[in-house]
Amino acid sequence: MNVDEMVQGVQDAVTVRRVFGEPVERGGVTVIPVAAVQGGGGGGSDAEHNGGGGFGLRVRPVGSYVIKDGRVRFEPAVDATRIAVAALVTFGVIAFFWRPRR
Numbered sequence: 001m002n003v004d005e006m007v008q009g010v011q012d013a014v015t016v017r018r019v020f021g022e023p024v025e026r027g028g029v030t031v032i033p034v035a036a037v038q039g040g041g042g043g044g045s046d047a048e049h050n051g052g053g054g055f056g057l058r059v060r061p062v063g064s065y066v067i068k069d070g071r072v073r074f075e076p077a078v079d080a081t082r083i084a085v086a087a088l089v090t091f092g093v094i095a096f097f098w099r100p101r102r
Contacts, residue, residue, distance in 0.1 A: 009055060018059060030067040034074075035059050 021033035036059070043053025063076040 028068065032065040032067070034062045034064055036062050 018037045019035055021035070023030050023032045025031075037057070038059075039055065039057045041053060041055035043051060045051030060079075061077040063074055066073050066075055
């Protein structure tokens with residue numbers, strides 16, 4: 001794969017379709033899923049035109065827009081793992097600093 005093909009692949013991968021999902025309508029309510037998209041890539045070659053490259057993409061849900069009766073509201077996604085890790089880190093910091101004094 002040459003660099004031009006890789007750049008085209010990146011452009012195809014990082015589009016608004018990755019951030020906003022297809023709207024879903026049920027019973028007069030429309031839901032549009034929303035995600036955060038991060039990507040990066042790199043490539044290179046040597047003097048003999050041997051080269052390579054790579055690309056990575058990270059997508060995580062952020063929430064969704066809910067449209068009902070002509071009103072729009074944003075419902076954030078709850079990441080239980082992130083909440084649990086934050087609670088454990090907070091507990092660890094408190095336990096470390098909260099020692100009996102002599």
